[in-house]
Amino acid sequence: MINDFRFLENEEAGQGMVEYSLILALIVVVCIVAITFFGEGALGLYNNAINNIPG
Template identity: 50%
Template sequence: MLKRFLKDESGQGMVEYALIIALIAVAVIAAITLLSDGISGKFNQVSNTLKK
């Protein structure tokens, strides 16, 4: 019974997908954090241009 339990890999794929999704989420959050000032500046620039 223990050998069969240790060889069972039915949940392995789901865990791998969850880890990949978590890694992608961390990368996206880091990118948004790094780019937020530049994006905010561009929106302010566009807003000021439209007000004129």
């Protein structure tokens, strides 16, 4: 029975991977929200700058 729970000794590596995955997922969500929120304004700024370049 004790051997059945030996796998719990190595769970720390898996825990670290899950934590990094959650942080990465949070960063992706924040980037998507920022692009969605600021995307239209940034596109307008770029178009305005391009249209005002002489030539």
